[in-house]
Amino acid sequence: MNQPPSAPGGGYAPYAPYPPGPIVDDKSGQQAPYAPPYPAYPPTQQDNAMWYPPAGQSPYPPGPMVGVYPPQAPSPYPPAGPPTMQYAPAQPYGAYPQPVMIQPGMPMQQTPPMVAPPGAPGQQPTGGWMTIPQGIPNCPPGLEYLTSIDQLLVHQKVELLEAFTGFETANKYTVKNTMGQKVYWAVEDTDCCTRNCCGPARPFDMKILDHYQNEVLHFNRPLRCQSCCFPCCLQTLEVSAPPGNVIGTVEQNWSIFTPQFSIKDQTGNTVLKIEGPFCTFSICGDVEFKVVTNEGNQVGKISKQWSGFAREVFTDSDHFGINFPMDIDARVKATLLGALFLIDYIFFEKSGNKEADRPGML
Numbered sequence: 001m002n003q004p005p006s007a008p009g010g011g012y013a014p015y016a017p018y019p020p021g022p023i024v025d026d027k028s029g030q031q032a033p034y035a036p037p038y039p040a041y042p043p044t045q046q047d048n049a050m051w052y053p054p055a056g057q058s059p060y061p062p063g064p065m066v067g068v069y070p071p072q073a074p075s076p077y078p079p080a081g082p083p084t085m086q087y088a089p090a091q092p093y094g095a096y097p098q099p100v101m102i103q104p105g106m107p108m109q110q111t112p113p114m115v116a117p118p119g120a121p122g123q124q125p126t127g128g129w130m131t132i133p134q135g136i137p138n139c140p141p142g143l144e145y146l147t148s149i150d151q152l153l154v155h156q157k158v159e160l161l162e163a164f165t166g167f168e169t170a171n172k173y174t175v176k177n178t179m180g181q182k183v184y185w186a187v188e189d190t191d192c193c194t195r196n197c198c199g200p201a202r203p204f205d206m207k208i209l210d211h212y213q214n215e216v217l218h219f220n221r222p223l224r225c226q227s228c229c230f231p232c233c234l235q236t237l238e239v240s241a242p243p244g245n246v247i248g249t250v251e252q253n254w255s256i257f258t259p260q261f262s263i264k265d266q267t268g269n270t271v272l273k274i275e276g277p278f279c280t281f282s283i284c285g286d287v288e289f290k291v292v293t294n295e296g297n298q299v300g301k302i303s304k305q306w307s308g309f310a311r312e313v314f315t316d317s318d319h320f321g322i323n324f325p326m327d328i329d330a331r332v333k334a335t336l337l338g339a340l341f342l343i344d345y346i347f348f349e350k351s352g353n354k355e356a357d358r359p360g361m362l
Helices: 045-051 145-149 160-165 192-201 308-312 331-350
Strands: 153-154 173-177 182-189 204-209 216-221 234-238 247-255 260-265 270-275 287-293 298-305 317-323
Touching: 045 153, 145 331, 182 234, 204 287, 204 331, 216 331, 234 331, 247 331, 260 331, 287 331, 298 331, 317 331
Parallel strands: none
Antiparallel strands: 153 173, 153 317, 173 182, 182 204, 204 216, 216 234, 234 247, 247 260, 260 270, 270 287, 287 298, 298 317
């Protein structure tokens, strides 16, 4: 190939364009089969005029370019701003594993609180009822209430029909704790003929119901003679929890001067005793029955409380209170509650609105 001339003093001469004409190979001396497809450099003024537009003049035709790009229309959407993040209101622990992000523009929705189903453990019952204690091992269902209390108040409901006519109706009671919270309902289950013919000596079945109308305790009193002249036929009451499973009994001991009862467990062993006063008349004061151990130490009491002159004279709707040790078995507490109802029927239940209080066991 043709070599560029050398510059004096070494190196190459300044760049010079190829001369016009065919290009000849240096070795073969033949003309190259190709020709420059472009004019020789540096370009001339004529070449610049042919390839580039004059300075300051646009190569595109004037006016809008129709058919290539549509004219720019204003956007129907507001200009996009920075993304916003909103969170739902604070929820109780464990409600959500992570914050819930609400999309911008969406209304905030309140999540309803989680409500335990009725009867669930640890739920706070409505209507002034006591909370169900939890984690009580080896305790019959429904007796968990008794494990956390050492005192109960029993209020008998006033029956207007019985107060004005003397017609015996089924007794109903409300059992409360010392804070006034309801613990149980007590309902007598007897027929009309038995109530009006046998009076206070009538046999009965007493159902003890909790807040959810479940029968948690059942008291059964058979028909027995109440006279102290028959020591072989004394009063008894059987306590079952749940119904059909006997957990204790209340048995009257023969005595002439003062009422005596034994509290026995499911095996028949005497765990506590009850000693009553010689006079059971309730005149402007309480009548107390002591709860003692087998050694004679007092650990509690069952008291018939004075409920007012009108209530005492015209009705047999009585108020009772019972105290027992906190640490004794719930089955023994339930049996003591049964003894309270038996004492009510023996000493304080009226027959035809006539007072039946008497000294001793006469």
